[in-house]
Amino acid sequence: MANSLSHDIVIVGGGSAGIAAASSLLKRRPSLDIAIVEPSEDHYYQPGWTMVGGGVFEAPVTHRRTATVMPKGVVWIKQAAATFQPDNNQVSLQDGTVLTYELLLVAPGIRLAWEQIEGLEDTLGKNGVTSNYRYDLAPYTWELVRKLKSGRAIFSQPPMPIKCAGAPQKAMYLSCNAWEDRGVLGDIEVEFRNSGGVLFGVEAYVPALMEYVERYGIHLKLGSTLVAVDGPARIATFQTAEGEVTRRFDMLHVVPPQVAPQFVADSPLAAESGFVDVDQFTMQHVRYPNVFGLGDAGSMPNAKTMAAARKQAPIVACNALAVLDGKPPLADYDGYGSCPLTVERGKIILAEFGYGGKLLPSFPSWLINGTRPARLSWLLKSEILPWVYWNGMLKGREWLAKPHERRAA
Template sequence: MSNQHHTLLIIGGGAAGVSVANNMRRQNADIDIAIVEPSEVHYYQPGFTIIGGGAYTLKETTRNEVDLIHPTVTWIKDYAETFHPDDNSVSLRSGDTVSYDYLVVCPGLQLDWDKIEGLKETLGKNNVCSNYSAETVEYTWECIQAIKEGTALFTQPPMPIKCAGAPQKIMYLAADRFRKRGTLDKFNIEFLNAGPALFGVPFFAKALSKVVADYGIKTSFNHNLVAIDGPAKIATFETTDSEGNKQRITKAFDMIHVTPPQSAPDFIKKSPLANAAGWVDVNPNTLQHTKYSNIFGLGDAGSTPNAKTAAAVRKQVPVVVDNILSLENSKDVQGGYDGYGSCPLTTSLSKVMLAEFAYDGKVTPSFPLLDPRKSRAIWWWGKTTGFPWLYWHLMLKGYRIDIPHLECYAKKFMKEE
């Protein structure tokens, strides 16, 4: 058992953790930084949708973690297990303890496959697929290629989840594949959402309803997948009516894409850093912990009510880095994060609707001359080429990419509603 100390300790080496470390290194060449991350492989998760749709490969989304972390940053290849914020230390699974001056917590979230009865036993076979894991995403494309006709179900669990648009993005890609084969009329496609609407921001929900209609997709809301029998190809949903009454219904399928329930990692839930819902309890604007002033949180594990996307991380990183540097210099922390997130909605195999929004569902586009409700080929290029390049070569390397996004940009489009 060993003990070590670092000025800045980061829990999690995903998009948020690597970006914070490398951004901090660019701002301060001397600060002592360490990352706790057990995985040797790093995935560009926004690419999983188009892997499932057959337009990308898993290899294209994969890099070695060691190649992403700045060589002057200490990589602790271990799992964080217990936080001791009153002692400024973290216990690791190996038994080691690491102490810190400043702590950044960004381990991502966990996929709760077990919350759907029978899912783990059938996932990856019986035409039961999911884009939400590197281990399962390629099977989605196998299913779409193999199925010739029948019922294709696409599910969405209760919020919050990573990229709230992803459960329907793969549905549109599948529908477009069927259309290009000339077999769309042989399918019954249904979107079953545990939530009450197609999308959380009404401005985009209305536009997406037209996409749904164009493909002839049926939508069912307040339908939560609770069990699945893969061999029998039967899915069980809990439905909720307008008065809150619940009942269970079953649906037969020939293919089903499952988005699993998601939550904060268990070691976060049971920690003194968590709020009542289990997320790292931070101020939504400064990203500073509400109780411990030398702790910050960002990314998917944070309590901030924004879309859990890589675009949100891109905007959160400078806020966290600058506030830590302010504390180092005995200055006050500043707000700066407005809840921005971006969801490139793949409405076909050649076009994307770029949904950008901030806290309270405010529509905040970055490109004021373009109607954000319109699916465009330029955003498909962004999804498949531009955004991945920005991720690997700018964001993860610690460069700051600040494209202004303003609510006022959307006002003329709002008037047209």
């Protein structure tokens, strides 16, 4: 007979979104019985990996043991979820344990589908092939940047959705700036090969980014999707409208295609996209009122960033408690996401926007004009946001993230 446990609230996923939501719930109602299903002993501040790849941070500063960030008062279940049975208010774990809940939050993140690019997994971390999307590879990015004196450096971006859509560019700009400082940029041919049709999805930020593309002499190749890598031969194959194109490289920074976790995509909770099928404003499941999805696993059409999860967690906490009390959701999410684009060491274009590309700046324009590179934005990314993450977001302190209750209870 399978082991069976019961909790008020079960949260699947102990990453940024899951832990922040649990902390926000407990701030509002400390008596809640909350279980977090999370198999990993390690927790990462993933936005820091761009800085690791740019030689600004050392990798270990982005890592903590999960036990140190798990909110006090929750039950941590060190297991992976296997299947959902929302009609019975149950989640089955990989060891056969069945969890019964009154309310379910689904936040297992997004899956990096490295295997979708032929030959990539065999060559990651060697032969000049790297990615800031992995903790163990980001230091190799900086090693390659430091050693490269001439040749071709290619930076790829897959089709959407991906987490932190600006990250492929951030890696490129910081690399170019390092080469510029060393006086070797003129000897390096830099290509940005992006599957999409535009440099960045929110038009207001494109002019400033294009200034850096021109300054660094970057060859912009849109509609170009990486499909195969031959590491030993240092050849990358791209699919374009004209057919396949092969390019030799000395450095290749890869961003993998990204998909919903398989156990979510295979479940009754999934939308056609594979992500958790939720209302984009309340983040309540469209078919199961006592289920919410948040973070990168949600079907909301927002940019999948840590900043988005920071805003979503308090809103979901507020709405989840309302549903638990037999009321409709109280707060709406406006699609806020932030992408601090590191265009050079010491300067950032602070992209902040919501649904429909609407600009949603957190600061007055006299302090930070997000459409222009600024030193203050760099300070925010390098010093303030990591501290806010560890000491604020994960602990339920809702600085600049308090939900606005727009609906009548």
